[in-house]
Amino acid sequence: MYKILHKEKLNDVVELMVVHAPHVSRKCEPGQFIILRVGEDGERIPLTIADYDREKETITIIYQIVGYSTKALAALNEGDEITDFVGPLGEPTKLHASKHVIGVAGGVGSAPLYPQLRALAQMGVDVDVIIGGREAQYVLWADEFRKFCKNVYITTDDGSLGQKGFVTQVLADLIDQGEAIDEVIAIGPVPMMKAVVGVTKPHNIKTSVSLNPIMIDGTGMCGCCRVTVDGKIKFACVDGPDFDGLQVDFDELMARQRMFKEEEHQMDEQANRMCNLMGGVK
Amino acid sequence: MPNMSLEKVKMPEQEPQVRNQNFQEVALGYTKEQAMEEATRCLNCKHSPCKNGCPVGVPIPEFISEVAKGHFEEAYEIITQENALPAICGRVCPQENQCEGKCVRGIKGESVGIGRLERFVADYHRDHGQKKDNHIERNGIKVAVVGSGPAGMTCAGELAKKGYDVTVFEALHKTGGVLSYGIPEFRLPKDLVQKEIDGVADLGVKFETNVVVGRSITIDELQEEGYAAIFVGSGAGLPRFQGIPGENLNGVYAANEFLTRVNLMKGYEFPKHPTPVKISETVCVIGAGNVAMDAARTAKRLGAKNVYIVYRRGEQEIPARAEEVHHAKEEGIIFKLLTNPVKIEGKDGWVHAMECVEMELGEPDESGRRRPVVKEGSNFVIETGTVIVSIGQSPNPLIRQTTPGLDTQKWGGIIVDEETMKTSKEGVYAGGDVVTGAATVILAMGAGKKAAQAIDEALKQE
Numbered sequence: 001m002y003k004i005l006h007k008e009k010l011n012d013v014v015e016l017m018v019v020h021a022p023h024v025s026r027k028c029e030p031g032q033f034i035i036l037r038v039g040e041d042g043e044r045i046p047l048t049i050a051d052y053d054r055e056k057e058t059i060t061i062i063y064q065i066v067g068y069s070t071k072a073l074a075a076l077n078e079g080d081e082i083t084d085f086v087g088p089l090g091e092p093t094k095l096h097a098s099k100h101v102i103g104v105a106g107g108v109g110s111a112p113l114y115p116q117l118r119a120l121a122q123m124g125v126d127v128d129v130i131i132g133g134r135e136a137q138y139v140l141w142a143d144e145f146r147k148f149c150k151n152v153y154i155t156t157d158d159g160s161l162g163q164k165g166f167v168t169q170v171l172a173d174l175i176d177q178g179e180a181i182d183e184v185i186a187i188g189p190v191p192m193m194k195a196v197v198g199v200t201k202p203h204n205i206k207t208s209v210s211l212n213p214i215m216i217d218g219t220g221m222c223g224c225c226r227v228t229v230d231g232k233i234k235f236a237c238v239d240g241p242d243f244d245g246l247q248v249d250f251d252e253l254m255a256r257q258r259m260f261k262e263e264e265h266q267m268d269e270q271a272n273r274m275c276n277l278m279g280g281v282k
Numbered sequence: 283m284p285n286m287s288l289e290k291v292k293m294p295e296q297e298p299q300v301r302n303q304n305f306q307e308v309a310l311g312y313t314k315e316q317a318m319e320e321a322t323r324c325l326n327c328k329h330s331p332c333k334n335g336c337p338v339g340v341p342i343p344e345f346i347s348e349v350a351k352g353h354f355e356e357a358y359e360i361i362t363q364e365n366a367l368p369a370i371c372g373r374v375c376p377q378e379n380q381c382e383g384k385c386v387r388g389i390k391g392e393s394v395g396i397g398r399l400e401r402f403v404a405d406y407h408r409d410h411g412q413k414k415d416n417h418i419e420r421n422g423i424k425v426a427v428v429g430s431g432p433a434g435m436t437c438a439g440e441l442a443k444k445g446y447d448v449t450v451f452e453a454l455h456k457t458g459g460v461l462s463y464g465i466p467e468f469r470l471p472k473d474l475v476q477k478e479i480d481g482v483a484d485l486g487v488k489f490e491t492n493v494v495v496g497r498s499i500t501i502d503e504l505q506e507e508g509y510a511a512i513f514v515g516s517g518a519g520l521p522r523f524q525g526i527p528g529e530n531l532n533g534v535y536a537a538n539e540f541l542t543r544v545n546l547m548k549g550y551e552f553p554k555h556p557t558p559v560k561i562s563e564t565v566c567v568i569g570a571g572n573v574a575m576d577a578a579r580t581a582k583r584l585g586a587k588n589v590y591i592v593y594r595r596g597e598q599e600i601p602a603r604a605e606e607v608h609h610a611k612e613e614g615i616i617f618k619l620l621t622n623p624v625k626i627e628g629k630d631g632w633v634h635a636m637e638c639v640e641m642e643l644g645e646p647d648e649s650g651r652r653r654p655v656v657k658e659g660s661n662f663v664i665e666t667g668t669v670i671v672s673i674g675q676s677p678n679p680l681i682r683q684t685t686p687g688l689d690t691q692k693w694g695g696i697i698v699d700e701e702t703m704k705t706s707k708e709g710v711y712a713g714g715d716v717v718t719g720a721a722t723v724i725l726a727m728g729a730g731k732k733a734a735q736a737i738d739e740a741l742k743q744e
Contacts, residue, residue, distance in 0.1 A: 226530055238679065
């Protein structure tokens with residue numbers, strides 16, 4: 001079992017947990033993910049690794065409470081144990097020593113982006129970040145990024161923090177201003193990553209994205225997480241999760257993420273009913 | 283005087299139209315009387331060809347003669363000297379190509395029902411047997427086993443019996459490998475798999491789930507941690523696709539995904555179990571191996587009205603066990619043979635039809651089977667909302683990618699010395715599907731056993 005050592009609410013719908021998981025913490029590298037399960041009947045859910053501490057043997061995860069299984073996770077508290085916690089899974093990010101990298105994060109995308117940009121900064125790369133959120137509270141980890149980023153740009157849909165609008169506008173402006181960019185790393189909701197590629201592709205700027213298709217085992221066994229990259233079938237769990245964004249078929253990915261929408265909705269309703277029965281415990 | 287009946291004593295089964303609505307086991311097993319009667323059909327041949335047909339060398343006539351006398355526990359002792367998982371083998375071995383295929387009684391009439399008898403003995407022991415006190419002298423030597431499927435489980439059990447301190451590392455949250463995620467409940471009940479695993483644990487084997495060897499820890503690191511030998515039985519997990527248009531549409535599953543959702547994650551009890559699985563009224567399964575039969579019969583049980591097996595070769599070439607094909611047909615699965623899909627058509631991201639061509643058989647190919655050739659202009663369309671691709675799996679790549687010095691075939695299989703299952707890397711052995719590509723439970727068990735023997739001999743010499 002995997003003990004929760006620390007739990008923190010980052011905003012209305014996003015929480016952070018630090019979990020004791022020695023097999024994962026010993027080996028994980030930026031870009032990799034874990035799969036966890038809450039309860040004996042639980043679903044296997046993949047989450048990217050936001051941070052790790054090899055000495056304390058811990059892994060930090062950040063998750064958005066969106067459905068049945070993340071609600072079950074959120075119902076756990078410090079001192080509780082997670083039934084299963086396996087990793088590190090996926091290929092570590094291939095970090096290239098270049099001059100200037102811009103990270104783009106949407107929502108909880110800040111979590112997987114953070115260790116990648118930090119590692120690049122440690123390699124001597126000039127790193128900037130653009131963080132987007134619906135409103136101010138959904139802009140995650142701006143202060144953490146400031147520790148090693150030269151520029152931290154913030155956008156919100158409603159203008160409650162930083163520039164009003166989308167991350168892509170800031171990126172497009174920087175490109176227009178003639179900023180020399182060696183690579184863009186975009187992590188966030190699929191429509192955001194697609195939009196970022198829409199901006200970088202015409203300029204042929206190397207763009208790395210981290211994909212999060214539906215997954216079950218996460219070890220290459222089930223084939224559920226297949227994505228089309230450069231016209232070929234790839235398994236995000238063993239070939240990714242990082243891919244060359246310029247080659248990803250985002251429309252197919254978005255369609256595949258909708259495969260179980262009805263069932264997810266049904267489970268969610270069930271979770272809400274349970275919640276009401278239990279007197280609104282969250 | 284042996285019983286000269288030309289037919290096996292029939293084994294009771296659930297009625298086809300009842301069982302294709304539920305996930306309970308299809309075959310119900312012999313009663314004591316039925317088993318004893320079937321056992322008297324064995325001629326107890328001196329040269330016992332059946333034994334040579336068994337990949338793990340079960341002393342078949344010996345155990346059957348105990349069954350004939352009603353000495354079921356004695357029969358169990360005899361089987362388990364050579365086979366640690368008899369309840370499983372009795373159910374899933376392709377006996378017609380192994381022991382029963384060599385049985386003298388099969389020359390005229392049906393062979394002795396060896397698989398059914400093995401199953402009976404194992405089940406009898408489970409219900410009536412006394413738990414033995416497994417006192418084993420421990421030698422303190424650590425051995426690691428990667429993967430808890432049939433190969434790993436057998437290797438671990440054999441080594442534990444010899445006194446080794448064995449740890450099995452399993453990537454999933456549950457042990458059993460393909461026995462847990464692949465083979466359905468109605469063919470191999472999961473509580474029975476668990477009992478067999480418990481039996482291995484009782485021998486002193488330790489299981490560590492949620493450890494992905496190659497990611498959580500590498501083979502080299504296991505060696506540094508003092509494991510004197512390592513057996514790799516990580517299976518052939520990676521599903522293959524045909525490479526035809528439309529394979530990534532919603533509604534197209536790899537058989538592994540479909541079966542994992544149902545078997546491991548209990549998707550057939552959704553929403554009680556939160557992992558969903560969904561199918562349409564018509565389901566097409568591509569391929570005709572055991573996995574394809576499992577997928578088709580599972581789809582039927584989930585409520586599909588029309589389930590097709592679409593296979594590019596003919597009846598003779600079907601690779602699945604004869605009994606699975608027979609059961610599938612009884613349950614109403616429709617076989618579209620000499621048919622090959624060329625395109626999966628979609629609408630709004632979802633499958634709505636599959637275009638196929640008819641095939642005819644030409645000259646034998648390198649596999650010895652007649653090569654299917656396309657009949658020009660024979661294209662036709664099957665309307666379907668679900669396609670399950672079941673055309674085989676490749677070995678999981680994680681270990682070969684992360685283990686320097688481990689030689690593999692071009693197609694990914696680990697290369698071993700067939701006598702000892704030794705790999706090119708010192709102290710590392712391998713067996714099962716990761717060596718052979720997708721094969722059978724019993725071949726994997728045979729490999730695990732051979733490796734255990736070789737590991738024991740090698741470590742004793744040191």
